[in-house]
Amino acid sequence: MSAPLQIAPPTVDPTSFGKVAVLFGGDSAEREISIMSGTGVLKALQSQGVDAHAFDPSERPLEDLRKEGFTRCFIALHGRGGEDGTVQRELEWLQLPYTGSGVKASSQAMDKDVTKLMWRYKGVPTPGWRVVKSAAECEEAFDYLECAAIIVKPAREGSSIGLTKVTDRSQCAAAYTLAAQHDEEVMCEEFIDGDETTCPVLEVNGEPVALPVIRIAAPDGNYDYQNKYFTDDTKYHCPSGLSADEEENIQRLVVKSFKALGCRGWARVDVMIDKVTREPSLLEINTAPGMTSHSLVPMSARVAGLSYEQLCVHLLTTAALDREIPGMYEAMSAGQRSD
Numbered sequence: 042m043s044a045p046l047q048i049a050p051p052t053v054d055p056t057s058f059g060k061v062a063v064l065f066g067g068d069s070a071e072r073e074i075s076i077m078s079g080t081g082v083l084k085a086l087q088s089q090g091v092d093a094h095a096f097d098p099s100e101r102p103l104e105d106l107r108k109e110g111f112t113r114c115f116i117a118l119h120g121r122g123g124e125d126g127t128v129q130r131e132l133e134w135l136q137l138p139y140t141g142s143g144v145k146a147s148s149q150a151m152d153k154d155v156t157k158l159m160w161r162y163k164g165v166p167t168p169g170w171r172v173v174k175s176a177a178e179c180e181e182a183f184d185y186l187e188c189a190a191i192i193v194k195p196a197r198e199g200s201s202i203g204l205t206k207v208t209d210r211s212q213c214a215a216a217y218t219l220a221a222q223h224d225e226e227v228m229c230e231e232f233i234d235g236d237e238t239t240c241p242v243l244e245v246n247g248e249p250v251a252l253p254v255i256r257i258a259a260p261d262g263n264y265d266y267q268n269k270y271f272t273d274d275t276k277y278h279c280p281s282g283l284s285a286d287e288e289e290n291i292q293r294l295v296v297k298s299f300k301a302l303g304c305r306g307w308a309r310v311d312v313m314i315d316k317v318t319r320e321p322s323l324l325e326i327n328t329a330p331g332m333t334s335h336s337l338v339p340m341s342a343r344v345a346g347l348s349y350e351q352l353c354v355h356l357l358t359t360a361a362l363d364r365e366i367p368g369m370y371e372a373m374s375a376g377q378r379s380d
Contacts, residue, residue: 044273045292046250046251046253046345047345047346048063048243048245048250048252048342048345048346048347049346049353050346050347050348050351050355051355051358052130052340053354053358055090055091055092055354056087056090057183058091058092058109058112058113058357059092059110059111059112059113060092060093060094060109060111060113061086061091061092061093061094061111061112061113061114062093062094062096062099062106062111062113062114062115062137063079063082063083063093063094063096063113063114063117063351064093064094064096064097064114064115064116064117064118064123064128065078065079065080065082065083065084065095065097065117065118066077066079066097066098066099066100066118067097067098067099067118067119067120067122067123068099068122069118069119069120069121069122069123069124070120070198070202070223070254071120071198071202072099072120072167073120074119074331074333075117075118075119075123077118077147077331077333077334078117078119078331078332078333078336078352079117079118079332080095081333081334081349081351082117082169083116084096085349085350085352085354086115086350086353086354086355087352088350089351089353089356090199090353091357092116095110096111096114096201096283098123098128099116101130102354103128103131103132103135104135104139104351105308106132106135107135107137108327111137112137112138113137113138113139113360114132114138114139114140114355114360115139115140115333115355115356115360116120116128116129116136116139116140116141116329117329118329118330119203119216119331120198121144121151121197121198123329124147124149124151124158124327124328124329124358125148125151125152125177126143126145126148126151126199127142127143129141129142129143129363131142132362133217133362133363133364137362138184138360138361138362139227139355139360139362140306140307140356140359140360141305141306141307141308141328141359142302142303142304142305142306142327142328143303143305143361143362143363144307144363145303145363146302146304146328147328147329148305149302150302150308150325150326150327150328151197151328152196152197152302152370153170153194153196153197153228153315153325154170154172154196154226154228154235155164156302156325156326157170158375159301159302159321160298160301162296162301163297163301163321164196164272165294165298165301166312166320166322166323167180167183167299167322167323167324168185168230168231168232168233168322168324169186169188169230169231170187170228170229170230171228171229172226172227172228172229173187173217173227173228174226174227175217176213176214176217176218176227178302179193179213179214179216179217179229180213180228180335181281182209182229183207183210183213183229183332184214185208186229186230186231187339188207188232189208189229189232189234190206190232190234191206191207191209191229191230191232191253192204192206192207192228192229192230192231192232192251192355193205193206193207193216193217193219193220193227193228193229193230194220194224194227194228194230195221195224195227195228196226196228197224197226198223198224198245203219203224203247204220205219205220206277207229216325218262223270230324233313233314233315233322234312234315234316235313235314235315235316235317235319236283236313236316237256237257237258237259237311237313238254238256238257238281238283238311238312238313238314238321239253239254239255239257239309239310239312239337240252240253240254240255240270240291240295240309240310240312240341241293241296241307241308241309241312241337241338241341241342242296242299242304242308242309242310243294243332243355244305244307244359249304250294250296250301250343251291251292251293251295251296252280252338252341252342252345253279253281253288253341253345254279254281254283254292254312254341255277255278255279255281255340255341256277256278256282256283256338257275257277257278258275258276258278258280258315259274259275259276259279260274260275261379264339277340278346279340279344282306283314287314287319287321290321291312291314291321293309294310294321294323295312295323298326298333299326300330302326304326304328304342304361305361306331306359306360306361307328307330307338307359308325308327308328308358309324309326309327309328309330309337309338310323310324310325310327311323311324311325311327312324312333332349332353339352
């Protein structure tokens with residue numbers, strides 16, 4: 042059995058980051074969680090001597106970042122507007138390096154249908170699915186997938202928002218209605234009965250590295266929004282207790298899935314292990330994972346040798362742009378002023 046992964050804490054002068062904006066809040070369905078994540082990140086960075094400040098894009102224009110002299114951004118926004126390439130595109134225009142994936146990868150990862158199509162193309166195992174736009178199509182998908190249960194959820198949301206486990210065709214209409222409140226595209230996905238796990242990926246020296254796998258044991262197997270963030274009933278096992286072969290296989294697959302979408306910086310991939318075959322299936326990837334007291338990336342990072350504060354600083358060192366063009370912002374600003 043290989044030795045547990047250990048990541049060296051970052052050795053960097055905190056003043057080298059300049060003035061850092063921690064972006065959190067926003068106006069997505071995950072605003073509450075984003076505020077919890079961002080508050081934690083802000084305090085952690087400040088405790089390490091970083092000149093970090095809170096910035097809520099729902100309350101102020103991002104253009105203020107440049108006006109106020111910010112030089113780097115830590116994205117702690119979750120859901121639409123913050124995790125789907127929208128804010129990343131604006132930061133590219135402002136030429137302000139930011140944490141996490143770029144515009145294209147963020148957009149692709151937020152759309153579960155696109156993610157799964159790309160994974161299938163790259164040979165990454167993922168449960169069967171169909172995207173539907175009506176309750177009738179949801180019922181058809183239940184029949185088409187031919188499994189004991191399906192998961193019905195918005196195709197472009199996170200944190201288990203709008204998610205329902207359906208075990209009977211008669212439940213499809215209500216499940217579709219709930220999911221459709223959050224997205225016009227609804228995904229019906231084969232339910233995999235078995236161990237629920239998640240595995241973070243962290244960029245280290247420019248290469249993605251899988252952190253220790255976390256095995257999740259939620260009450261009655263129901264890892265919903267409440268059990269994710271607001272109770273202590275869910276149990277997290279890290280080390281996972283899986284066999285070395287199973288853990289290493291999951292880690293290999295999540296790195297492959299990360300690369301398949303062109304992600305960078307960090308992410309967290311949710312994985313189910315079939316209780317009969319023990320084969321893993323990847324569900325989705327989160328390119329701006331939670332950083333709350335209940336969040337899983339910090340938990341896994343601690344096992345790999347990084348404290349919460351060290352993890353935040355490490356992530357800040359990975360802040361980048363899709364394409365850095367010298368003088369682009371200044372040229373655009375001058376053009377706008379001349380109009």
